[in-house]
Amino acid sequence: MTIRPTRAVALGLTAGVVGGMFGVGGGIIVVPGLVLWLGFSQHRASGTSVATIIASASAGLIPFAIDGSVDWFAAIAITLGAIVGASLGARVLHRIPARNLTRAFSVLLFVAALRMILA
Amino acid sequence: MIEFASFLVLGLVVGLIASTLGIGGGVVFVPALVVFFEFAQHTAQGTSLAVIVPTAIAGAFAHGRRGRVNWRIAGWIAAGGVIGGLVGSAAALSIDPDMLRRLFAVLLVVVAVRLLSR
Numbered sequence: 001m002t003i004r005p006t007r008a009v010a011l012g013l014t015a016g017v018v019g020g021m022f023g024v025g026g027g028i029i030v031v032p033g034l035v036l037w038l039g040f041s042q043h044r045a046s047g048t049s050v051a052t053i054i055a056s057a058s059a060g061l062i063p064f065a066i067d068g069s070v071d072w073f074a075a076i077a078i079t080l081g082a083i084v085g086a087s088l089g090a091r092v093l094h095r096i097p098a099r100n101l102t103r104a105f106s107v108l109l110f111v112a113a114l115r116m117i118l119a
Numbered sequence: 120m121i122e123f124a125s126f127l128v129l130g131l132v133v134g135l136i137a138s139t140l141g142i143g144g145g146v147v148f149v150p151a152l153v154v155f156f157e158f159a160q161h162t163a164q165g166t167s168l169a170v171i172v173p174t175a176i177a178g179a180f181a182h183g184r185r186g187r188v189n190w191r192i193a194g195w196i197a198a199g200g201v202i203g204g205l206v207g208s209a210a211a212l213s214i215d216p217d218m219l220r221r222l223f224a225v226l227l228v229v230v231a232v233r234l235l236s237r
Binding site (some may be wrong): 070 | 122123124126127128129130131132133134135136137138139140141142143144145146148149150151152153154156158159161162163164165166167168169170171172173174175176177178179181182183185187188189190192193195196197198199200201202203204205206207208209210211212220221222223224225226227228229230231232233234235237
């Protein structure tokens with residue numbers, strides 16, 4: 001595969017801004033960017049995206065930490081749960097009807113969005 | 120203690136859902152902390168980033184072992200990501216929390232539509 005540093009840096013910049021702005025990883029930008037712009041397969045795109053998020057989320061965390069806008073107690077508890085949950089998820093991945101789960105989850109996101117707009 | 124347990128359960132549920140659907144946890148942590156735990160928008164986002172860093176390390180390790188990480192490209196993206204992350208976070212902190220919460224809702228709708236269309 002041809003290495004395209006300019007495209008990769010531009011992709012990282014965009015994902016970093018979105019990630020820092022919203023407190024998310026930025027995979028929503030990196031994964032489609034790698035697939036559509038750099039010719040990655042979906043699997044390699046997901047794996048590579050997670051690796052880049054270590055750096056961008058660490059950088060994004062710094063201003064929030066300085067500002068005192070991090071609840072470290074909550075972060076530690078959530079992290080412990082998330083690591084167990086993710087490894088369970090990897091195991092049951094093929095046993096859950098993904099389509100139904102995706103639909104149910106999308107509805108949940110719409111409801112959350114509505115609540116955040118109206119709140 | 121009860122508080123610790125409820126955060127632990129939040130992480131567990133989100134980790135399970137996110138890994139099954141192949142999405143990041145941040146997009147769920149932020150609204151969950153705001154809606155269920157009554158976090159301020161900025162604190163929810165900062166806390167979400169604090170969770171994302173160690174979980175991404177664990178994720179990258181798992182993907183790396185299966186040979187699913189292109190480390191060279193990842194390095195270039197990370198270089199841009201560090202600058203972008205600093206800029207994005209600084210911008211978020213300077214935005215009014217109510218405005219930021221509504222912008223976040225727009226992001227949620229985008230994620231939901233993308234999930235439905237795949």
